Amino acid sequence: MTDTSNETRSVVIEREIPFPSEKIWRALTQPHLIQEWLMKSDFKPVADHRFKFSANWGSVDCKVLEVEPNKTLSYSWDAYGLASTVTWTLTPTGMGTHLRMEQSGFRPDQRQAYGGARSGWTQFFANLEQVLARTE
Template identity: 50%
Template sequence: MSTVKPAIRTVIVERQVPHPPEKIWRALTQPHLIEEWLMQTDFQLVKGQKFTLRNQPRPDVSVVIEAEVLAIEPHRTLSYSWRAFGLDSTVTFTLEPTPTGTIIRMEQTGFGPDQDLAFKGSRAAWTQYLAALDRFIATID
């Protein structure tokens, strides 16, 4: 008798920006730049490196994400684990050059059927984070 596994869901947010992949890559991989659009971090661009992302959106709320770099393809793909609030997921950024800039694709996969609130929250948060990334990239050289 076979059992059907519950479907794992994925949040996908794409955004086309008028910036080259190299500039976006810097904002995705340099800790002081990551902090400008995402969260405080001790990120290092080394496969297997563990790091944290921290945020305090309100005085009574503290967010800590435990993560580990899973894959690196410079100026193209960055993937890391994302563990917080009972969610064990993977975040992958893909950069695709276009004639006028880059398509940034963020995928966060690993949401179980019982994690609807986390799924919806992640979709809203990543939409905001990528908008912040786009605004921030426009300010750097």
């Protein structure tokens, strides 16, 4: 029998988005745009920058882990006992950009957080696509 207590799960959402990666990057990194699709934040796309996402239900403590403009953005996402990492990967395609978001680090006993993240990110992605459609 294998001990699976150390195994973690990830939420992965991928979309083909008909906009250039530079435009999506702005929506992922500019606080006034992030607020429109995700939450209020004091985010800066600078490695080791500590920031918070704030919503009416509480806040998420984060730290920027990796920044490669228009390609990769990664930050820690710590809230209510969940210590996870969110990684955005942008890949140019013929139609625009393939956007991939992975939130990794859900322990087996964090079923509720995992389920919440799965439904939450689906909604955030829909919001993000609306913001992209109406911004220059």
